[in-house]
Amino acid sequence: MKKVGAMAAALLVSVAVASLGARVGQPGAPFTASDTKGRQHKLSDYQGKFVVLEWHNQGCPFVAKHYNSGNMQRLQREWTAKGVVWFTVISSAPGKQGYVTAAQEDAYVSEKKANPSAVLLDPAGDVGRAYGARTTPHMFVIDPKGVLVYNGAIDDKPTTDTADVAGALDYVSTALREAMLGKAVTTPATQPYGCSVKYAEATH
Amino acid sequence: MQLTARVSAAVYTRWRGVRDEWRAGGRMTWPCRGHFALSSRRGCSASSRIAGWLVLALAAPAFGSSVVPSQPARHARVDLVATQGDTAFSGDLLVGIRFRIDAGWHIYWQNPGDSGAPPSVRWSLPAGLEAGPLEWPAPVRLAEPPLASYVYTGEVVLPVRIRVTGSSRQRNALTIAASVRWVVCREVCVAEQADTQLDLPIAEDSDRLLADWRAAIDSAVARIPRPWPAGWxxxxxxxxxxxxxxxxxxxxxxxxxxxxxxxxxxxxxxxxxxxxxxxxxxxxxxxxxxxxxxxxxxxxxxxxxxxxxxxxxxxxxxxxxxxxxxxxxxxxxxxxxxxxxxxxxxxxxxxxxxxxxxxxxxxx
Incomplete structure (x- = not known):
């Protein structure tokens, strides 16, 4: 009796594991969004390239950790040099922390010497909600076939402390390196950390 | 500019060393806590305090607000409380880090939930004393659909047991100092930091102070999760x-x-x-x-x-x-x-x- 129970349990467990983390391995949600220069970007325009999405809020101390230390700029520079399309995405609603005009964001990018391919303005939160972006930062990696291969934290040190950047496990680079070699991503999903994304109140 | 960079690097290296030591479970050994002090304190010479401020002023632009405080805490105030007002203890001393949080704001539990980060502390203790881990009263669940966090509002005390590890020496006075960092949020989040200390013994006429401390710790201890009862x-x-x-x-x-x-x-x-x-x-x-x-x-x-x-x-x-x-x-x-x-x-x-x-x- 006990044995049968254990076998049934094992069977159920394996079924359950198969359904976990379903979003990674699925196509990244299609989106169209405007950048700070007024250009439109569609995810499907970038088939054949890796795409990184980085959720951003200038006022968030967890974001400041990665920009004040230069970590985010370094990642942007390193991966865009390797052909990765890097979108910084701002889903803060007007009036909420992190909401900026295109000019304000361009000034920030220039001041911080940031290197994204473009900054997407998403004040209605459509792109953020489609991806389930929870925090700033929250990172996503989409492969050249349009499949989501990483969803989660930027690294394994969920603090606001700049000193924690050195020595942290860089999940995004790890995922990109592995995926570029055609390997399965070892850690495809983690719990993101940071400030909550300051979405507009849902209107429906 | 070059000076700033060099001083910053020195502070950074020192900070990392201390932090690593702290993480390894060792005792914090800042030569003088004044480097990060926001108020004058016993045990630091005036010159080292001034040096500390100088370093702080030089280092601030390089670090941003997340390592070196650029301004005093704004949305939560921190002090240390204890269940005892004298130095005559031989076993544990129960100390608490008390946060008094502005209305509408919150700080985070050990698992913050969807957003935020828990408070952390670096201790500076006299030789022979060792701080145990922070203890965490049960939080409340703060739903901000589609997210939720586990938080404290109003006033909360995180109790800590300070153990006597060395031989129990006669002490006339002792200072327990803590550098506390936390993230406090309302609609926005702010990283804050404060240095605070507890000087024992407290003055003899401090019965009301001690009563206030004990009430604060008692109410926190009542909210510390108890072991799962036998039979449940x-x-x-x-x-x-x-x-x-x-x-x-x-x-x-x-x-x-x-x-x-x-x-x-x-x-x-x-x-x-x-x-x-x-x-x-x-x-x-x-x-x-x-x-x-x-x-x-x-x-x-x-x-x-x-x-x-x-x-x-x-x-x-x-x-x-x-x-x-x-x-x-x-x-x-x-x-x-x-x-x-x-x-x-x-x-x-x-x-x-x-x-x-x-x-x-x-x-x-």
């Missing part, structure tokens, strides 16, 4: 989209909230639908989308009501088929919870079938 049971059964956490306390429970110790286990933002049982309560909990491997345990704090917080560590099991396991009164049948027979269960808050649990985010 807890089971975490897998469901299609999460876990069914059933606890048996021997009486009908009318409320229950689970706070996971590990990040990324449950979908923090999904409501926990509670179902009252004859001898306990069951919670339906949605699992995190970030889970890629099946966890074997559900660890956390189960809160049944005011000052009724218990540490829980339940093995996650596949649902048992009807009649295969323990008597039904000891067990919640998953199929029943899935929507067939709620008749025997009193509803606490609108029960939902698994399908009715609101999606926390739009599907791609």
């Amino acid at each position: 049971t807890a089971s975490a059964a897998l469901t299609r989209d999460g876990f069914l956490l059933a606890v048996e306390t021997g009486r009908r429970e009318t409320a229950g909230t689970f706070f996971p110790l590990d990040r990324g286990m449950i979908d923090d933002g999904s409501p926990q639908a509670a179902t009252s049982l004859d001898r306990g309560v069951a919670l339906r909990i949605r699992r995190s989308d970030q889970l890629t491997t099946l966890p074997s345990r559900l660890r956390g704090v189960f809160v049944l009501g005011p000052d009724r917080a218990y540490s829980l560590d339940a093995t996650i099991v596949a649902p048992q088929s009807r009649g295969a396991g323990r008597p039904r009164s000891n067990n919640v049948d998953v199929d029943e919870i899935k929507g067939h027979s709620f008749a025997s269960m009193a509803t606490i808050d609108a029960p939902q079938s698994n399908e009715a649990v609101p999606a926390v985010r739009a599907a791609p």
